[in-house]
Amino acid sequence: MTGIEQRQTIFETRLKKAGLRMTQQRRLILSVLAQADDHPDAKGIFTRAFAHDPTLSLSTVYRTMKLLETQGAIERHAFEDGVSRYEHADQQHHDHLIDVESGQVVEFSSPEIEDLQRRIAAELGYELVRHRLELYGRRIETGKRRSPG
Structure with a gap:
């Protein structure tokens, strides 16, 4: 299993543990996030996912990111620009x-x-x-x- 697949599995497990259904749109958001090697914001994640599913809404991305943060699967950073950016929580401290x-x-x-x-x-x-x-x-x-x- 690759690192990307492991991250996606962790994300899905955390959302299921929170009692959420794994919809196709959530799965797409998780896939985009698992593949990210930068610090994307919600709009960046939305743009990447929207290219694969034009029915996706930005609010779905925001809700999913909040849930992943609450479950400890991702970390949110609010750098000086005021935009919340996200990264995987499974990384070594840096x-x-x-x-x-x-x-x-x-x-x-x-x-x-x-x-x-x-x-x-x-x-x-x-x-x-x-x-x-x-x-x-x-x-x-x-x-x-x-x-x-």
Whole structure:
């Protein structure tokens, strides 16, 4: 079973567990979402699914996304642009860098940042239970890039 098929199965299981019927439109939305390798918003999911079923409504997409979020199958991110974007909840922890000009969302992981966050929390008398890091930036022109550190 591929990763996409596994995600779709997880999505379907979560909706059935919530007592919902698995309609063709819901199955299509789940398929589009399972195949997404970006951070689509509801309108983006709708556009991709609508190409396969022009009877689909945007409200069906919104309801389905809300249900998946409630069931813990997806995570909703509200970046600075105010648009809710979604990603699969089955991913390893990672952070996000958002391009302020294009809106592109770049995922990254940094053991150093994770360690620093845990240390800061501990110094303040806390144990981290969850966190989210969002960086906002503008692409540096090729000739002006500096190496990190």
